[in-house]
Amino acid sequence: MKPMTSFKALRLHAGDPEPERRIESLTLDDLGPGDVTIEVAYSSINYKDALASRGRNQIVRQYPRIGGIDLTGTVMTSSDARFSAGDEVVVHGFGIGVDHDGGHAQVARVPADWVLPLPRGISLFEGAVLGAAGYTAALSLHWMELNGLAPDRGPVLVNGATGGVASIAIDMFTQRGYRVTAMTGKTDAHDELKALGAAEVIGRRSADASSKPLEKGLWAGAVDSVGGAGLAWLTRTMLPDGVIAAFGNAGGAELATTVLPFILRGVRLIGINANSPMPLRREVWPKIAGDYRPAHLDRIAHVITLEQLPEHLDRMLEGRLRGRTVIRMKG
Numbered sequence: 081m082k083p084m085t086s087f088k089a090l091r092l093h094a095g096d097p098e099p100e101r102r103i104e105s106l107t108l109d110d111l112g113p114g115d116v117t118i119e120v121a122y123s124s125i126n127y128k129d130a131l132a133s134r135g136r137n138q139i140v141r142q143y144p145r146i147g148g149i150d151l152t153g154t155v156m157t158s159s160d161a162r163f164s165a166g167d168e169v170v171v172h173g174f175g176i177g178v179d180h181d182g183g184h185a186q187v188a189r190v191p192a193d194w195v196l197p198l199p200r201g202i203s204l205f206e207g208a209v210l211g212a213a214g215y216t217a218a219l220s221l222h223w224m225e226l227n228g229l230a231p232d233r234g235p236v237l238v239n240g241a242t243g244g245v246a247s248i249a250i251d252m253f254t255q256r257g258y259r260v261t262a263m264t265g266k267t268d269a270h271d272e273l274k275a276l277g278a279a280e281v282i283g284r285r286s287a288d289a290s291s292k293p294l295e296k297g298l299w300a301g302a303v304d305s306v307g308g309a310g311l312a313w314l315t316r317t318m319l320p321d322g323v324i325a326a327f328g329n330a331g332g333a334e335l336a337t338t339v340l341p342f343i344l345r346g347v348r349l350i351g352i353n354a355n356s357p358m359p360l361r362r363e364v365w366p367k368i369a370g371d372y373r374p375a376h377l378d379r380i381a382h383v384i385t386l387e388q389l390p391e392h393l394d395r396m397l398e399g400r401l402r403g404r405t406v407i408r409m410k411g
C-alpha cells in the first residue's frame with residue numbers, strides 16, 4: 081500500500097457554546113497513538129456522533145478530536161503481529177470518536193486490541209452499513225435468544241423503526257424468522273419498513289400515562305431504541321416471558337414503570353451496551369456474517385462524502401435521517 085502523506089478528516093475543535101467542526105488536511109503525526117494504522121474505507125453516523133459533534137452530553141471532553149465511533153478499512157501498517165498491511169478490518173467503540181481519534185477521517189490509528197478482522201463474507205461497505213448499529217442489533221438478538229426468545233414465541237416490536245439500529249434489526253430479525261412489527265413516528269415510512277421485512281407497521285404511541293401497570297400482552301420480544309415512555313409502554317405490553325433489549329434513549333432517559341410486568345409475567349429487560357469486550361465481538365460478528373445476516377443493507381444505506389458529513393450530523397439530531405448514513409472516504 082502506498083504511503084499516504086496527508087489525508088482529510090472532520091475534526092472537532094473546542095468552541096463556545098459548542099465545538100467547531102472543520103474538514104482539515106492532516107498528517108499521521110496529528111493522529112492519536114496506536115499499533116495499527118488503517119486506511120479508512122467507510123465510516124458512518126451513529127446517534128452518539130451527532131450528539132458529540134454538537135458538544136451535547138459531554139461525550140467529547142478533549143479537543144481537537146476526530147469523531148466517528150465506527151469504521152471499516154484496510155491496514156496500512158501494523159506494529160502488532162496480529163495484523164498485516166492489506167488486512168480488512170472493522171473497529172467500533174473502545175472510545176474511538178470520543179476520547180481517541182475516530183473514523184471520520186481517511187486514516188485512523190488505533191491499538192491492535194480494538195481491531196477486529198472483518199468477518200469473511202462481509203465487504204468493507206457492508207461492514208460500515210452494519211457498524212456499531214448493526215452490532216447493537218445483533219447483540220440484542222444474541223442476548224434475547226439466550227433469554228428464551230424464539231420465532232414461535234410471538235411477534236417482535238422494533239420501535240424508532242426508521243433509525244439506524246432499528247432498520248437493521250427489522251431486517252435481521254425478519255431474516256432470522258421472526259414476525260416483526262415496526263413502530264415509527266414517520267407516517268410516510270410504512271412502505272420502506274415493509275420492504276425491509278416488517279410484517280406490519282404501527283404509529284408511534286403518544287406518551288400516555290396509563291394508570292394500568294399491565295395491558296394486553298402483545299410482544300414476545302422488543303428492540304428498544306427509544307427509552308422513556310416508549311419503553312415503559314413496552315414493559316406493560318409484553319407477553320409472558322417476553323424479552324426486551326433496551327439500548328437507546330432517543331425518546332428519553334427516564335423509565336416509569338412498575339415491577340408487575342417482571343414479577344407477574346416474567347418479563348426480561350436486558351440492557352445492551354455495544355461497547356462490549358472483544359471476546360463477545362468475536363462471537364457475535366461472525367453470526368452477522370452467517371445466521372444473522374441481513375438481506376437489505378443496500379436499501380438501508382445512504383452514502384455521503386466527508387464534505388456532506390457536518391450537515392448530515394445535524395440532520396440526525398433533527399430526526400431527518402433514515403436507516404444508516406455511510407461516509408465513503410475515497411474519491
Ligand SMILES: NC(=O)c1ccc[n+]([C@@H]2O[C@H](COP(=O)([O-])OP(=O)(O)OC[C@H]3O[C@@H](n4cnc5c(N)ncnc54)[C@H](OP(=O)(O)O)[C@@H]3O)[C@@H](O)[C@H]2O)c1
Nearest residue numbers: 127240241242243244245264265327328329330331353354
Ligand atoms: N447502548 C448502546 O450501546 C447503543 C448502541 C447504539 C445506539 N444506541 C442508542 O440507540 C438509539 C438509536 O440509535 P440510532 O443510531 O439508531 O439513532 P437514530 O438513527 O437517530 O434512530 C433513532 C430513532 O428513534 C426514533 N425517535 C427519535 N426521537 C424520538 C422520540 N422523541 N420518541 C420516540 N422515538 C423517537 C426515530 O424513529 P421513528 O421516526 O421511525 O420513530 C429515530 O429514527 C440512540 O439513543 C443511541 O444513542 C445505544
